[in-house]
């Protein structure tokens with residue numbers, strides 16, 4: 001039975017990517033890696049492809065957290081602080097639900113990210129809803145990064 005997990009998006013199906021794993025027995029996060037080499041210029045913000053999508057149960061969410069080593073070792077920060085990957089982002093018609101890490105180069109030099117380098121950690125969590133939530137009208141997710149409006 002499939003409960004929650006990661007899959008490789010079709011765009012990268014023949015790219016030899018590996019599914020994420022937890023580095024240690026008690027690690028909360030699955031380390032996500034860079035799907036293809038890219039360069040981030042000083043001060044620039046780029047969406048880093050992970051080549052992955054995540055499926056999960058209703059009432060669950062996947063959070064992307066920065067790696068604590070990124071600012072000092074790579075000169076990069078996860079600029080949106082925490083990435084919220086909604087369950088209904090999976091297989092959306094616009095980008096199949098590919099997870100991106102939105103990274104900013106905080107140095108004065110180019111930062112090179114090699115394919116396979118770990119970039120962010122992803123933690124599955126349950127979430128709660130407020131009273132009256134089932135009465136509100138909700139749209140179907142068709143993409144990410146502003147797809148639901150402004």
Ligand SMILES: O=c1ccn([C@H]2C[C@H](O)[C@@H](COP(=O)(O)OP(=O)(O)OP(=O)(O)O)O2)c(=O)[nH]1
Pocket residue numbers: 064080082083084085086087089098099100101102143144145146147148149
């Ligand atoms: O770091 C992130 C944050 C979000 N997403 C994807 C998954 C998420 O389900 C979707 C929407 O994210 P969010 O709701 O945070 O962005 P928004 O600006 O509100 O866009 P939308 O209008 O599409 O909800 O974008 C990522 O891939 N990486």
Ligand SMILES: [Mg+2]
Pocket residue numbers: 148
């Ligand atoms: Mg949103």
